[in-house]
Amino acid sequence: MILGITGGIASGKSTVTDVFRSLGAAVVSADELSREVVRPGTPTLERIVQAFGPGILRSDGTLDRKALGEIVFSDPAMRERLNAITHPAIAARAEERLRSLVLEGERLIVYEAPLLFEAGAEKRVDEVLVVTVDEPTQLERLMARDGIGEAEARGRVAAQMPQAEKASRADFVIYNSGDRQAAAEEVKALFRRLVGASG
Numbered sequence: 001m002i003l004g005i006t007g008g009i010a011s012g013k014s015t016v017t018d019v020f021r022s023l024g025a026a027v028v029s030a031d032e033l034s035r036e037v038v039r040p041g042t043p044t045l046e047r048i049v050q051a052f053g054p055g056i057l058r059s060d061g062t063l064d065r066k067a068l069g070e071i072v073f074s075d076p077a078m079r080e081r082l083n084a085i086t087h088p089a090i091a092a093r094a095e096e097r098l099r100s101l102v103l104e105g106e107r108l109i110v111y112e113a114p115l116l117f118e119a120g121a122e123k124r125v126d127e128v129l130v131v132t133v134d135e136p137t138q139l140e141r142l143m144a145r146d147g148i149g150e151a152e153a154r155g156r157v158a159a160q161m162p163q164a165e166k167a168s169r170a171d172f173v174i175y176n177s178g179d180r181q182a183a184a185e186e187v188k189a190l191f192r193r194l195v196g197a198s199g
Contacts, residue, residue, distance in 0.1 A: 001194060002098060002109045004125035006116035008163045009156055010142035011133040012176035012183060017112040019187040026106040028097045030090055030113035030121075037089040038063045044089045051081055073156055087119045098124060108195050117169060118161055129190070130170035132163045134177045 005020075007013045021027045037044045040061040048068070049057060056068045072079040094111065101109045113121050122128055133141070135157070142153045167173050172190060176183045 002125045004116050004128045005112045007131035011131045013131050016131050019184045020110045023191045025108040025110045026101045027110045033090045033093045047085045127171040129172040130166045131176050137177045
């Protein structure tokens, strides 16, 4: 079984995914794949530079994600342009990884993808888990994690599909506003249920 994990920014998707990994699930991360497809020398990075200019590169030729983020987070048209370049490359790599894990006989494969619905990637998974968080906690975590102010944090949250919409399209929802232990217990219960169902 392939379980897609998604949710709003700073909702705790990675924390939830890490618990699944510690329980023995195979993990494919769209964020990790997105870093792979923009390594120096890749066609995807070349296309991004053509679209956004050389100012998004560091002196060593790697992508300056912060500089690119400043361009795309505030401009929906630019964000669409970036997604049109990166999503197909990430999709191809994700499908390749997921297929190989299925062939290896993994019982539970987790595909962590922040833009699962936006990229139409829910077709790649059997069921979807959405991680949600209350807005004050989300803003607090985001500001602490990225070292940004409240206005910028609110802008990043507003740029995404609303959490409620994601949750309404999910098979499972974990509310991650409390402590890590509470979320971990929910993950363990879901893991047992899914592995039992697929076994």
